[in-house]
Amino acid sequence: xxxxTALKVGLAIAAVGLLAAGLAIAWFQxxxxxxxxxxxxxxxxxxxxxxxxxxTFNAHDDxxxxxxxxxPT
Numbered sequence: 001x002x003x004x005t006a007l008k009v010g011l012a013i014a015a016v017g018l019l020a021a022g023l024a025i026a027w028f029q030x031x032x033x034x035x036x037x038x039x040x041x042x043x044x045x046x047x048x049x050x051x052x053x054x055x056t057f058n059a060h061d062d063x064x065x066x067x068x069x070x071x072p073t
Contacts, residue, residue, distance in 0.1 A: 033042045045053060057065060 035042060043049065043053075057067070
């Protein structure tokens, strides 16, 4: 009897944890991204946008440029 109750509680906790993780992942993937006024909008860097990024980056060779790559892992 106690084992069943403990199992049910454990499963309920696991289900709530999975639901919370799923909601967090959905939020980070689908939430709108906003930037401060005056800042250009955020852009996604993918294989189709590399040429435009390279051209923009190289066009400002007389200024200090900084490229920062952040990884979530």
